[in-house]
Amino acid sequence: MPGKTNFHFCIKANVKMHLLAYLLLEGWLKLIIDSSRSVEHYSLSYSNFDEMAQTYCASRSPGWVFAIRRNCANAPTCNDMCAAAENSILETISYERxxxxxxxxxxxxxxxxxxxxxxxxxxxxxxxxxxxxxxxxSGGCTWTANHCGPNYCCCKAYN
Incomplete structure (x- = not known):
């Protein structure tokens, strides 16, 4: 019976594909999720707030701009924070500025x-x-250190 052989072949192929897909998924999950690591390890390094701040900063000035997080109760001025981040910012943009x-x-x-x-x-x-x-x-750049106010600083790279 030729139809029966094709039917069995299709079932075997389908089972093999599902098994392969399962094993690949399980392998990827084991590779991706290491239970010895904390949840923070897998968290993204940004949040919607970071994106909002970056969008705000970019809307305020053309060119290379960066929104830097500021802990409002325990942080230097934004002037000082941008100065401290200068090397990282310039490295990020391959020293174009x-x-x-x-x-x-x-x-x-x-x-x-x-x-x-x-x-x-x-x-x-x-x-x-x-x-x-x-x-x-620009008044936010000199906001009193260690005092709540801005929780993001807008830093700009320039020549």
């Missing part, structure tokens, strides 16, 4: 209500307040 300085500072209010997801066209929490932010302008 010569210097780095602060030009703005930004605060994102992180304690905010969570709105409902809106994957469709509906806006279920329309009219509700969500994230607040404050742009300091």
């Amino acid at each position: 010569e210097s780095v300085s602060c030009y703005d500072a930004f605060h994102i209010h992180k304690n905010h209500p969570l709105l409902k997801a809106n994957p469709g066209s509906d806006q279920p929490d329309s009219g509700k307040v969500n994230i607040g932010s404050y742009g300091y302008g």
Whole structure:
């Protein structure tokens, strides 16, 4: 019976493909997830707040700009933070510029209500307040050290 042979071949091939897919997935997961490491090891090094701050900084000046996190209660001024990050920033851009300085500072209010997801066209929490932010302008660069205020510094590389 030629039909029966084809049927068995298809089942065997299908089972082999599923087994191979399972073994590949299991192998990848073991390779990717090492249970001896902490959750922080696998976390991304940025957050939506970092992206918001980078977007703010980029909107305020053309050229190479960087949003640097600032711990508002225990940090130097943004001028000092940008100066301290100068080598890392210049290395990141392959030394296309010569210097780095602060030009703005930004605060994102992180304690905010969570709105409902809106994957469709509906806006279920329309009219509700969500994230607040404050742009300091160049005055944020000299904001008092070790004092809450900006939680991001905007640093710019220039010649």
